Amino acid sequence: MSNATVAEQLVQVLRQAGVARVYGVVGDSLNPFVDAIRRTEGIEWIHVRNEEAGAFAAAAEAQLTGRLAVCAGSCGPGNTHLIQGLYDAQRKGVPVLAIASHIPSVQVGTGFFQETHPERVFVECSSYCELVSQVGQMPRVARIAAQHALGASGVSVLVISGDVLHRTAAQPTSSSYVSRPQGTIVPAREQVEALAERVNAATTVTLFCGAGVEGAHAEVMELAGKLHSPIGHSLRGKEWIQYDNPYDVGMSGLLGYGACYEATQDADLLMLIGTDFPYDAFLPGTRTVQIDHDVTRLGRRTPLELGVHGDVRTTLREVLPLVGQKSDRTFLDRMLRKHAQALERVVEAYTRDVEQHLPIHPEYATRLLDEVASDDAVFTVDTGMNNVWAARYLTPNGRRRVIGSFLHGSMANALPHAIGTQLAYPGRQVISMSGDGGLGMLLGELLTLATRQLPVKVVVFNNGALGMIKLEMMVDGLPDYQTDNGNVDYAAIAQAAGLHGVRIEQPGDIRTGLTEALAHPGPALIDLVTDPHALSMPPHITAAQVKGFALAAGKTVLDGGVGKMIELARANVRNIPRPTIAR
Numbered sequence: 001m002s003n004a005t006v007a008e009q010l011v012q013v014l015r016q017a018g019v020a021r022v023y024g025v026v027g028d029s030l031n032p033f034v035d036a037i038r039r040t041e042g043i044e045w046i047h048v049r050n051e052e053a054g055a056f057a058a059a060a061e062a063q064l065t066g067r068l069a070v071c072a073g074s075c076g077p078g079n080t081h082l083i084q085g086l087y088d089a090q091r092k093g094v095p096v097l098a099i100a101s102h103i104p105s106v107q108v109g110t111g112f113f114q115e116t117h118p119e120r121v122f123v124e125c126s127s128y129c130e131l132v133s134q135v136g137q138m139p140r141v142a143r144i145a146a147q148h149a150l151g152a153s154g155v156s157v158l159v160i161s162g163d164v165l166h167r168t169a170a171q172p173t174s175s176s177y178v179s180r181p182q183g184t185i186v187p188a189r190e191q192v193e194a195l196a197e198r199v200n201a202a203t204t205v206t207l208f209c210g211a212g213v214e215g216a217h218a219e220v221m222e223l224a225g226k227l228h229s230p231i232g233h234s235l236r237g238k239e240w241i242q243y244d245n246p247y248d249v250g251m252s253g254l255l256g257y258g259a260c261y262e263a264t265q266d267a268d269l270l271m272l273i274g275t276d277f278p279y280d281a282f283l284p285g286t287r288t289v290q291i292d293h294d295v296t297r298l299g300r301r302t303p304l305e306l307g308v309h310g311d312v313r314t315t316l317r318e319v320l321p322l323v324g325q326k327s328d329r330t331f332l333d334r335m336l337r338k339h340a341q342a343l344e345r346v347v348e349a350y351t352r353d354v355e356q357h358l359p360i361h362p363e364y365a366t367r368l369l370d371e372v373a374s375d376d377a378v379f380t381v382d383t384g385m386n387n388v389w390a391a392r393y394l395t396p397n398g399r400r401r402v403i404g405s406f407l408h409g410s411m412a413n414a415l416p417h418a419i420g421t422q423l424a425y426p427g428r429q430v431i432s433m434s435g436d437g438g439l440g441m442l443l444g445e446l447l448t449l450a451t452r453q454l455p456v457k458v459v460v461f462n463n464g465a466l467g468m469i470k471l472e473m474m475v476d477g478l479p480d481y482q483t484d485n486g487n488v489d490y491a492a493i494a495q496a497a498g499l500h501g502v503r504i505e506q507p508g509d510i511r512t513g514l515t516e517a518l519a520h521p522g523p524a525l526i527d528l529v530t531d532p533h534a535l536s537m538p539p540h541i542t543a544a545q546v547k548g549f550a551l552a553a554g555k556t557v558l559d560g561g562v563g564k565m566i567e568l569a570r571a572n573v574r575n576i577p578r579p580t581i582a583r
């Protein structure tokens with residue numbers, strides 16, 4: 001008989017699952033758990049200033065490492081704060097376990113101080129959410145929660161009262177293997193053959209890639225080489241597929257650019273590869289096949305001729321030997337040229353006078369950030385205009401990572417995502433591309449950076465406004481209302497909080513300011529005073545296209561520059577083989 005407490009058992013199970021830290025804010029009902037962490041080797045408590053940040057930090061850690069990450073909140077408000085970050089984790093399908101401590105068990109149902117019902121509250125943002133009311137449920141239920149988060153790639157929540165955490169366990173903890181998904185999903189042979197048949201029969205094929213192409217760059221290139229296919233991507237697919245890609249035609253969606261839309265619309269067959277791209281108005285709606293490791297996603301965005309259930313890499317390896325080499329590359333070459341032309345047009349508009357332009361062009365600042373950041377930097381990106389700058393100006397290379405709240409779409413994600421990233425990768429350069437609105441929302445997390453001396457670099461795109469919404473209102477024909485954040489000196493705030501802080505107002509100071517701040521050994525904030533009116537709008541834009549990132553009906557929604565991508569596009573056009581003249 002072990003005399004461990006339930007809280008100690010929970011911590012032991014977390015250790016066995018490889019968990020090294022728990023993000024949260026301490027509080028009465030959590031005390032036995034936090035105290036058990038204090039006394040356990042190999043696991044530490046990360047004191048954030050808002051539990052929401054703890055959940056975002058765990059989401060980033062889980063996304064980047066693929067391992068279980070944990071956050072916690074005390075009863076009532078302590079754990080309702082977790083919701084935003086848990087939605088982020090659940091939507092992006094990453095393994096996070098949240099410990100939601102609860103009011104004293106004898107008080108449940110009495111309207112007690114801080115009473116909520118976490119087992120109801122968290123249902124929608126989790127795939128496993130259970131109340132632990134008996135000591136005998138431990139340690140098994142903790143193992144189930146960990147395994148469920150890993151296995152279902154999502155959030156598990158354990159709700160447990162402080163008095164239950166405090167009690168003596170009913171049985172020893174012992175050990176049990178916690179397994180991360182490592183198998184592959186091999187598609188059925190008939191599906192592979194049917195896919196090859198369709199691809200071979202099509203005159204032209206476009207590949208549209210999402211985050212599921214991670215690890216399958218070589219296979220996608222080989223397929224595109226055989227089919228002479230243009231390759232487009234979603235925002236989440238960009239970091240895995242755009243680099244070293246002679247078939248690149250850009251990105252689709254509200255932040256899209258280049259010839260991706262044309263390539264997806266005009267192809268004889270569209271192949272969706274590892275993407276759950278939600279903007280169905282950008283898809284042709286016909287002649288589509290799809291590969292996904294999650295069978296429930298097949299056909300949920302557009303009607304399919306064929307849906308193939310399998311991992312992208314495994315599926316492509318199976319199908320490649322059955323795919324014949326196409327000879328006609330006219331369609332690909334036309335799309336590559338269209339793509340380069342589309343980029344040339346915006347590059348011209350966005351590179352003129354930017355060295356002098358006041359306030360600073362955010363596009364120009366991101367271009368310089370892209371140049372001075374290290375080759376394996378992790379960029380965390382706030383929801384808002386920063387999504388646009390990151391999509392257009394950060395150059396993926398297969399080693400860098402760019403993460404954000406790309407599915408839940410919450411503001412204020414970048415700084416807490418950076419906290420989780422830096423803790424998981426202490427030696428790596430971590431850059432938070434924060435909006436001033438986003439930073440203001442979780443400003444207290446600068447204190448987390450300062451107290452832990454986490455060397456995150458916070459680059460604030462300080463346009464003094466909720467810029468994305470300003471744009472939406474303009475597009476909607478509404479007067480600009482309540483979008484001002486005021487002129488705040490975030491560098492001064494950072495300095496007062498104990499960070500290296502620098503404010504940059506002149507475009508000529510950006511490169512040196514960024515380079516120096518990135519080289520600073522501790523946490524640093526770079527307050528870039530940027531133009532709130534950045535981004536030109538194409539004339540044909542409609543309200544529905546921008547509103548809430550949700551509705552879309554056209555091919556180019558936001559115009560804007562494209563940074564170094566133009567170089568890839570130009571090179572790809574240069575490399576189009578010249579026709580050989582028969583003698």
Ligand SMILES: Cc1ncc(C[n+]2csc(CCOP(=O)(O)OP(=O)(O)O)c2C)c(N)n1
Nearest residue numbers: 384385410411435436437438465466467468
């Ligand atoms: C939590 C939350 N609240 C509101 C929104 C709606 N929203 C999306 S972007 C945005 C403005 C972001 O402003 P800022 O961080 O300053 O970035 P900017 O667009 O100015 O670059 C708002 C209010 C949201 N996505 N999430």
Ligand SMILES: [Mg+2]
Nearest residue numbers: 436437465467
């Ligand atoms: Mg702003």
